Amino acid sequence: xxxxxxxxxxxxxxxxxxxxxxxxxxxxxxxxxxxxxxxxxxxxxxxxxxxxxxxxxxxxxxxxxxxxxxxxxxxxxxxxxxxxxxxxxxxxxxxxxxxxxxxxxxxxxxxxxxxxxxxxxxxxxxxxxxxxxxxxxxxxxxxxxxxxxxxxxxxxxxxxxxxxxxxxxxxxxxxxxxxxxxxxxxxxxxxxxxxxxxxxxx
Amino acid sequence: xxxxxxxxxxxxxxxxxxxxxxxxxxxxxxxxxxxxxxxxxxxxxxxxxxxxxxxxxxxxxxxxxxxxxxxxxxxxxxxxxxxxxxxxxxxx
Numbered sequence: 001x002x003x004x005x006x007x008x009x010x011x012x013x014x015x016x017x018x019x020x021x022x023x024x025x026x027x028x029x030x031x032x033x034x035x036x037x038x039x040x041x042x043x044x045x046x047x048x049x050x051x052x053x054x055x056x057x058x059x060x061x062x063x064x065x066x067x068x069x070x071x072x073x074x075x076x077x078x079x080x081x082x083x084x085x086x087x088x089x090x091x092x093x094x095x096x097x098x099x100x101x102x103x104x105x106x107x108x109x110x111x112x113x114x115x116x117x118x119x120x121x122x123x124x125x126x127x128x129x130x131x132x133x134x135x136x137x138x139x140x141x142x143x144x145x146x147x148x149x150x151x152x153x154x155x156x157x158x159x160x161x162x163x164x165x166x167x168x169x170x171x172x173x174x175x176x177x178x179x180x181x182x183x184x185x186x187x188x189x190x191x192x193x194x195x196x197x198x199x200x201x202x
Numbered sequence: 203x204x205x206x207x208x209x210x211x212x213x214x215x216x217x218x219x220x221x222x223x224x225x226x227x228x229x230x231x232x233x234x235x236x237x238x239x240x241x242x243x244x245x246x247x248x249x250x251x252x253x254x255x256x257x258x259x260x261x262x263x264x265x266x267x268x269x270x271x272x273x274x275x276x277x278x279x280x281x282x283x284x285x286x287x288x289x290x291x292x293x294x
Contacts, residue, residue: 025265025269033272033276037276041283044280065228080214080216083213087210182260186256186260194248202244
């Protein structure tokens with residue numbers, strides 16, 4: 001890798017589409033493209049099943065919007081702290097990076113806690129005559145599959161971010177590695193923005 | 203690794219726009235708009251927010267074109283998937 005960087009530093013191709021620094025990012029983007037299609041398939045399936053169903057609960061009434069709006073805001077904030085952390089590291093300010101990366105991890109962890117709270121609340125008691133667990137109806141099944149799949153991504157992201165923070169602290173990772181981790185984290189945020197609209201608001 | 207004096211995008215501005223758009227999204231659900239208009243508005247706002255995250259936080263705006271192409275392909279395929287399902291869905 002250091003060899004590739006050295007070659008790039010010497011040649012500095014001005015107009016080539018990808019420089020060696022981009023390869024890691026390209027790899028992450030290719031993974032995210034595949035992952036996006038998994039989410040796309042699930043969201044489209046949700047829409048198709050909903051349109052086909054004779055009865056479908058009003059999601060906002062069953063799920064409630066307040067808590068989820070807070071979760072959406074929380075993920076957006078954690079995306080911002082991630083880019084601010086990256087910017088700090090690019091400027092060589094490691095303590096500032098650690099602070100913002102810690103906040104990013106905290107944001108993700110609180111999101112997971114709120115989702116766990118939401119799920120237990122839904123499974124336990126939803127509405128007087130409507131109990132929401134995995135096998136209640138198509139809405140419940142697609143809801144738990146979609147938010148669960150996303151929650152798994154958040155869990156993975158929190159673990160990934162903890163590893164990146166540790167590796168930067170020990171001097172093994174630099175800004176370019178943080179940028180790649182950031183791509184994953186922002187993707188998780190981006191998907192939640194779509195899930196919030198398609199599953200909760202519509 | 204000569205990355206001193208990096209010019210960073212204005213992340214706080216993007217954050218404020220995203221927060222306002224989220225508030226608008228929640229606001230329009232209380233307006234009692236006709237369903238097709240509400241769906242169009244909410245989908246439009248969501249795509250707008252997603253684009254802001256991809257362009258500014260994921261740096262696609264200042265990134266190599268190749269990465270943008272990789273990012274746009276799944277989006278096109280998902281729209282295509284929805285369109286292919288339409289004949290199945292439309293007659294109910």
